[in-house]
Each structure stands twice: as structure tokens, then as C-alpha cells.
Amino acid sequence: MEATEMRTTEDLQMKQLMVVRPRYGELLIQALLGLCAIVSIVTTVGIVLALVEPSIEFFSEVSLKEFFTGVNWAPLFNPPSFGVIPLITGTLVTTFWALAVCLPFGLGAATYLSEYASPRTRSILKPVLEVLAGIPTVVYGFFALTFVTPLLQDIWLVGEGPGVFNALSAGLVMGVMILPTIASLSEDAMSAVPGGLREGALALGSNKAQVSTRVVIPAALSGIVAGFVLGVSRAVGETMIVLVAAGSTPNLSLNPLEAMQTMTGFIASAGLGDQPTGSIGFKTIFAVGAALFAITFVMNMFSIRLVRKYREVYE
Amino acid sequence: MARKVEGTTMTEENQAQVTPMQQIEPQHHADKAPRESLVTVDDVTVKYSGSTAVEGVTFDIATNEITALIGASGCGKSTLLRCINRMNDLIPGAEVTGTINYKGVDLYGEKIDPVQVRKLIGMVFQKPNPFPKSIYDNVAFGPRVLGIKEDLDEIVEKSLRRASLWDEVKNRLNSSALGMSGGQQQRLCIARAIATSPDVILMDEPCSALDPISTGRIEDLMEELKTRYTIVIVTHNMQQAARVSDKTAFFTVNVNEDDKRFGQLVEFDDTEKIFTNPSDQRTEDYVTGKVG
Numbered sequence: 001m002e003a004t005e006m007r008t009t010e011d012l013q014m015k016q017l018m019v020v021r022p023r024y025g026e027l028l029i030q031a032l033l034g035l036c037a038i039v040s041i042v043t044t045v046g047i048v049l050a051l052v053e054p055s056i057e058f059f060s061e062v063s064l065k066e067f068f069t070g071v072n073w074a075p076l077f078n079p080p081s082f083g084v085i086p087l088i089t090g091t092l093v094t095t096f097w098a099l100a101v102c103l104p105f106g107l108g109a110a111t112y113l114s115e116y117a118s119p120r121t122r123s124i125l126k127p128v129l130e131v132l133a134g135i136p137t138v139v140y141g142f143f144a145l146t147f148v149t150p151l152l153q154d155i156w157l158v159g160e161g162p163g164v165f166n167a168l169s170a171g172l173v174m175g176v177m178i179l180p181t182i183a184s185l186s187e188d189a190m191s192a193v194p195g196g197l198r199e200g201a202l203a204l205g206s207n208k209a210q211v212s213t214r215v216v217i218p219a220a221l222s223g224i225v226a227g228f229v230l231g232v233s234r235a236v237g238e239t240m241i242v243l244v245a246a247g248s249t250p251n252l253s254l255n256p257l258e259a260m261q262t263m264t265g266f267i268a269s270a271g272l273g274d275q276p277t278g279s280i281g282f283k284t285i286f287a288v289g290a291a292l293f294a295i296t297f298v299m300n301m302f303s304i305r306l307v308r309k310y311r312e313v314y315e
Numbered sequence: 316m317a318r319k320v321e322g323t324t325m326t327e328e329n330q331a332q333v334t335p336m337q338q339i340e341p342q343h344h345a346d347k348a349p350r351e352s353l354v355t356v357d358d359v360t361v362k363y364s365g366s367t368a369v370e371g372v373t374f375d376i377a378t379n380e381i382t383a384l385i386g387a388s389g390c391g392k393s394t395l396l397r398c399i400n401r402m403n404d405l406i407p408g409a410e411v412t413g414t415i416n417y418k419g420v421d422l423y424g425e426k427i428d429p430v431q432v433r434k435l436i437g438m439v440f441q442k443p444n445p446f447p448k449s450i451y452d453n454v455a456f457g458p459r460v461l462g463i464k465e466d467l468d469e470i471v472e473k474s475l476r477r478a479s480l481w482d483e484v485k486n487r488l489n490s491s492a493l494g495m496s497g498g499q500q501q502r503l504c505i506a507r508a509i510a511t512s513p514d515v516i517l518m519d520e521p522c523s524a525l526d527p528i529s530t531g532r533i534e535d536l537m538e539e540l541k542t543r544y545t546i547v548i549v550t551h552n553m554q555q556a557a558r559v560s561d562k563t564a565f566f567t568v569n570v571n572e573d574d575k576r577f578g579q580l581v582e583f584d585d586t587e588k589i590f591t592n593p594s595d596q597r598t599e600d601y602v603t604g605k606v607g
Contacts, residue, residue, distance in 0.1 A: 196440060196442055199405075199438075199440060199444065200440065200445075200446065200504070200507075201446070201460075202430075202433060203433055203437060203508070204437065204457035204460055204508070205433045205457065205461065206430070206460045214460075215446055218447070219447050313447055313493065
């Protein structure tokens with residue numbers, strides 16, 4: 001009698017703990033979220049694969065040596081010439097001038113917003129800065145061509161000054177375009193540095209500049225460099241500004257006052273022309289795309305290593 | 316360079332003056348020699364954005380003594396401590412009235428630079444906050460900020476020795492300070508504070524994040540440090556105040572007519588008197604554990 005009673009209680013407890021029915025809704029949500037994650041990976045892999053096949057075909061016709069050491073880029077001419085170096089220098093020169101603008105100004109803006117500005121000033125300035133990130137790049141391109149270039153020509157003091165299409169103006173405006181990205185990400189990283197570290201430094205008699213440069217920036221370095229890498233990748237990959245303002249003349253030169261073509265600029269202008277599928281001109285686009293991808297990839301790997309080496313982990 | 320030399324001589328002098336006296340009669344040296352006020356706090360009120368945090372505090376801090384500030388949470392003792400090296404300047408809306416004199420100079424005077432004040436009045440915080448740098452760089456941070464470039468090794472070693480940390484870390488000065496235990500980190504913060512040769516060290520609940528053994532080590536350290544420095548400590552631990560301090564200030568929380576809470580100093584006296592024979596009933600209730 002007693003035993004049966006106990007048994008029943010146990011059964012009852014067991015029943016309360018048992019699975020009533022599978023939670024289909026939750027499984028469905030899990031599957032959908034997983035799908036979202038897979039889509040981005042599949043897309044990336046797909047892009048790489050799409051680049052690889054025509055690139056391999058390209059390099060069966062043009063030697064790697066010619067492509068990477070040649071100094072003359074005229075793939076659509078007759079006879080064609082496939083030296084990619086002028087496009088790479090074009091990309092590097094515009095990127096350099098973009099960085100020359102956005103690194104000091106971006107870091108300066110971030111330091112001001114994070115360490116000096118009152119909460120009220122920051123609440124006004126940061127959204128304004130972020131609006132800059134929402135301007136379409138074609139607008140920046142025409143801003144460079146119709147405003148910055150004439151301005152540079154007007155204020156140029158020595159020598160001839162920049163031409164109508166020039167790498168300098170494209171690079172500077174590209175720097176302005178990237179500025180909010182770098183400033184905003186750096187500011188996030190700096191604001192995330194614990195206040196205790198600032199107090200510690202101030203209590204040792206540091207002034208604000210010393211706190212910023214000796215404590216906050218080193219501690220936020222990984223976030224700052226992450227923002228910076230993103231900025232560089234955007235500069236290297238930026239198309240519209242360079243297409244509009246830097247011209248489309250492949251030019252092996254480091255002089256930013258001359259017109260230049262970048263890798264992205266070539267891809268866009270060649271892609272707009274009528275290259276029959278399967279022709280060497282068509283494959284060239286993919287080869288340049290693959291080279292561009294390789295450059296950004298190597299740069300990202302390099303910066304990740306650099307950050308690991310120098311960052312100060314605060315937690 | 317010049318400052319460092321000056322600082323060193325000053326500490327040596329202090330040591331010479333005080334050590335023999337304390338060795339003879341550590342408990343009652345204050346009775347024998349006239350107490351020499353280093354910092355005087357006179358009718359200080361602190362408001363945060365208009366609402367009073369602590370009101371009308373008056374007491375004085377004597378050279379080479381440990382002064383403890385005790386009281387329930389919200390009584391304004393940390394607020395008051397942070398006024399002494401002008402750390403409250405960093406809080407928007409903080410407003411300090413009354414006067415705090417350091418060696419006869421009004422710390423809130425017009426020409427006073429808070430950055431300079433903090434070089435002479437150092438601080439150790441509740442949560443150990445070593446910089447994410449090497450042990451060496453942590454201690455050398457203050458001297459470097461002061462522009463000292465020579466003899467850094469010597470300063471670092473001396474400071475770590477005084478914080479009784481040298482033997483534990485001498486073989487890993489270049490490893491990160493964050494690899495240390497909490498107690499070691501807090502002693503590193505003390506070493507970092509004394510590396511700039513301050514006169515006064517403010518400690519804001521320095522042991523509240525530490526285990527009893529680390530706490531004991533820091534208390535022993537404070538006893539050693541008071542021969543060279545003047546220490547003000549905020550603590551929630553009444554046994555700690557009784558163990559380490561010479562003078563105790565007891566604060567309490569009051570409620571004003573607008574139903575707002577604010578802190579007030581109830582009693583300031585020799586630690587022994589506060590804990591054995593306080594003049595105020597509220598002090599007695601607090602130290603005997605009836606309230607709080």
C-alpha cells in the first residue's frame with residue numbers, strides 16, 4: 001500500500017520533468033539563424049571561387065611574371081600588355097593620401113570625443129560625424145572633381161599644380177570619406193577603456209594628453225587598428241571616387257598630381273565596356289580582382305599580427 | 316631631476332624625525348610631540364549637480380599619521396577623500412565649498428593646478444587598477460610623467476621594495492602587471508603611487524577587493540609606510556580602522572528637509588577613543604555594531 005503510493009508520487013514528479021512535446025518553434029528559429037550565418041560564408045567562398053577560375057584561365061595565357069613585374073598596363077590594346085604594377089601603384093598612391101588625411105584626423109577626433117569632449121558635445125558631434133559615412137561615394141567623387149581639384153589648383157604655390165584628374169584630390173577626399181569609420185570605431189575602443197585606468201594615471205599627476213597617449217590609446221590599440229584596417233580596406237576597394245576624380249590612365253608614377261588608374265577603377269571601367277565573355281579582356285578583370293583580394297587579405301593578416309604584438313589587454 | 320633629489324631628501328628627513336620616536340612609544344607619540352597638521356579640512360561641503368553629498372566637514376590630517384574615514388555607505392567619506400587630491404574635479408557637476416589647506420596652501424585656490432596637487436598627494440583605489448603594461452612600466456609611469464629619465468631602475472626598485480613587492484617580482488619586471496594576484500596588483504598600485512615621492516597617500520577602500528591574507532599584508536605595509544608618508548584611508552572595515560589608524564573620522568548619513576540623503580562628520584578623534592569611549596551616541600552605535 002505504502003510502496004504503491006510512493007511509486008505514484010515518483011511517477012508524478014517524473015512526468016513533470018519529462019519532455020511534453022518537442023519545441024518546433026525553437027528548432028525552426030535555430031535553423032533560420034543558422035541559415036543566415038551560412039549565407040554569408042557561402043557568399044564569400046562563392047566570390048573567391050568565381051575569381052579563381054577565370055584567373056587561372058588568364059594566367060594560362062599571360063605569365064605570372066609578366067603580370068606582376070610588367071610596368072605597362074594596356075590589356076585592351078593591340079598588342080596587349082599586362083603589367084599590373086601601374087594599377088597597384090595607383091591604388092597605393094591614392095590609399096596613401098587617404099590615410100594621410102584619415103589617420104591623424106580620425107585618431108584626433110576619436111581622442112577629442114572620448115577624452116576631452118563633454119557628454120553633451122559628444123552626443124551632438126558623434127552622430128554628425130557618422131552622417132558623413134552615409135554619403136554615397138559618387139557624391140564624394142564629384143566633390144573631389146569639381147571642388148577639391150579646382151581648390152588645389154587655386155592654392156598651389158610651387159610648380160604646375162594638379163591636373164584635372166589627379167590622385168591627390170581623389171586620395172584626400174577618400175580620406176574624408178573613411179574618417180568617420182576610423183573616428184567612430186576608435187572612439188568606441190577608447191571609451192571602452194575602463195575609467196579606473198584613467199583615474200590611476202590622473203592620480204599620478206598626469207595631464208589629459210598624457211592619459212590619452214600613454215594609457216588610453218595603448219589600451220585601445222587593438223580596436224583602433226581594427227578600425228584602421230577597415231579604413232584601409234575601404235580605401236583600397238573604393239571605386240567611385242577614384243574613377244571620377246583620379247582619371248582612368250594607367251600611370252606608373254608616385255606623383256599624386258598626375259592622373260592615375262587604380263585596380264578598382266580598371267575593373268569598373270573595363271566591366272562597363274563590352275568585353276565578350278571568355279575573351280582575354282574579360283578574364284583580365286577577374287585577374288585584377290583576384291590580385292586586389294590577395295592584397296587586402298595579406299594586409300589584414302599583417303595588421304592582425306601587428307595588433308597581437310602591441311596591444312595592451314586590459315581585462 | 317631636481318625635484319626627485321628634493322623629494323628624496325625630504326623623505327629622509329621625515330624618516331629621521333619620526334622613526335626613533337615611534338620606536339620608543341608607537342601608540343602615544345602624538346601626545347608627546349605637538350601634532351603637526353599637514354592637511355586641514357575646514358567646513359567642506361561637496362555637491363554633485365546641486366545635491367549635497369557631504370556637508371560641513373572639518374578635521375585635520377597630521378604628518379606621518381594614518382587617518383581613517385569610516386561610516387556607512389553614502390556618508391560621503393570617499394567623496395571627501397577625493398577632494399583632497401582634487402579628483403572630484405573630474406566629475407562633471409561636482410562643486411566643493413569650504414577650504415582644504417595643504418601645508419597652509421588652499422588647494423582650491425585660483426592659481427592651483429590640480430595636476431600638480433596630484434603629484435604631491437597620491438591615491439590608491441578600491442579596485443586594483445594597474446595599467447595593462449609591464450610591472451616595471453607601471454611603477455615608472457609616474458616618474459616618466461614627471462619627466463624623469465635617469466635612475467628609473469633605482470626608483471622602480473626602491474618603490475617596489477617599500478611596497479614589499481620587490482622579492483616577489485624582481486625576476487619578472489617585464490611581464491604584464493595583469494598576471495599578478497589581486498593583492499599583488501594592489502601593492503603594485505601602492506608602489507606606483509610612492510614612485511612619484513608624494514607626501515600624502517589617499518587610499519579609497521584599498522582592501523575591499525582582497526582576501527584576508529592580502530589585506531593583512533597591505534595593513535602591515537601601511538604601518539611601514541607611515542614613517543615616510545601621511546596616509547588617509549577610507550574603509551568599511553571597522554577592525555581595519557582600529558588596527559591601522561591613529562585618528563578616525565566617523566561619518567553618518569543624514570536626511571534633510573527635502574528627503575535627500577547627505578553625509579556629515581559626527582566625530583573626529585584618536586582611534587582608540589573612537590573605538591573605546593566615543594563622545595557621540597551614533598558613533599558608539601556604529602562601532603559596536605548596533606547599526607550599519
